[in-house]
Amino acid sequence: MKPDEIKAWARRHGWREDRWGHMKKTVDQKVYRLKFGKRVLRCERRSNLTRQWVRLGSDLSLIHI
Numbered sequence: 001m002k003p004d005e006i007k008a009w010a011r012r013h014g015w016r017e018d019r020w021g022h023m024k025k026t027v028d029q030k031v032y033r034l035k036f037g038k039r040v041l042r043c044e045r046r047s048n049l050t051r052q053w054v055r056l057g058s059d060l061s062l063i064h065i
Contacts, residue, residue: 003036003041006034006036007023007036010023010025010034011023013025015034018033021036022034022035022036030045030046030048031045031046032044032045032046032056033045033046033053035053040058040059041058041059042057042058043055043056043058044056
């Protein structure tokens with residue numbers, strides 16, 4: 001999939017794009033983010049303790065240019 005296709009899917013499922021082009025969604029007071037690299041998609045969650053992003057997973061096979 002191309003990044004635009006993934007973003008379109010995410011928008012249909014309640015995700016919102018931030019000013020840097022990442023997709024964010026809040027579920028049960030937890031903030032999740034889809035972060036797009038040049039060839040990789042990362043799923044991250046914001047830590048309540050440190051307020052930093054923690055990578056939950058990534059996949060090189062999702063993005064095709």
